[in-house]
Amino acid sequence: MTVRRRDAGRPRGAPVVDAVLAAVRAELAERGAEGLSVERVAARAEVNKTSVYRRWPTREALVVAAMEGLLDDLSTDPDHGDVRSDLLALVTPIAELAARPDGAALLRAAVAQGPGEVARLATRRLEAGVRPIPGLAARAAARGQWRPGVDPGQVVLVLVGAIMHRVLLEGADPTGAWLEGVVDLTVTGLLPRPGDD
Incomplete structure (x- = not known):
């Protein structure tokens, strides 16, 4: 046949x-x-x-x-009234994509092929996924949950970089309790400290 x-x-x-x-x-x-x-x-x-x-x-x-x-549906603008919940909601779709075999393979492809259209696309789409971070940071600062001088872009790099390290170098799942732990560490670093204005 x-x-x-x-x-x-x-x-x-x-x-x-x-x-x-x-x-x-x-x-x-x-x-x-x-x-x-x-x-x-x-x-x-x-x-x-x-x-x-x-x-x-x-x-x-x-x-x-x-x-x-695969990268079309990463964008979200969480507003739960709590910086930890908002950051977790922001990066969870990225971590869930990276945890999938096809998502991890595409991240590896972007890294393996070096500078080029694949890497540029991955960067653009990940940036779109975390585009709400300035608004999230401003709302958190108004609630007293974001220390003055903490760059939202650096927070994104810490979180997304940790996810990529977890998947690409460790070959481990970047979701669940592990992701919550990374967000908790990040929140600890961005909360106001005694003496901050």
Whole structure:
């Protein structure tokens, strides 16, 4: 019996794109960016290799496209009235993505490929995910929960950097009690101290 390929005849478009990007994420999770093969992606997605190259002329373009879908839903603007709860709500989606095999694989790809479109996309999307941090910091400062002079950008680097270290270097889960502990340490560092204005 002959298997009908997803790109045989009409309609084309979304089903092919979805199949290919799912195949890219699976390949990245199994083999990493250095082992990504367009031939295997096409076979896994049951499409012709030319269908892949027509839409994504390079392996980097494939990785970027696969990453875009995963990073779309990171943005949140928590306001629970407590800086710890707000920070935890802000970074939990990032940690949950990084804990997934495909999310971790895409982070590894961004690091492994160095400066380039993959890394720029990851940076832009992570920045979008933590864009509410200045507002969060201002609300916390008004409640007396954010020490003057503490840079919100540095707080983001501490939290996101810790998540990436946990996943990429330790190969461990960055969610749950571990993430709460990192947020607790961060909150300890940004709370006002005696004598602060």
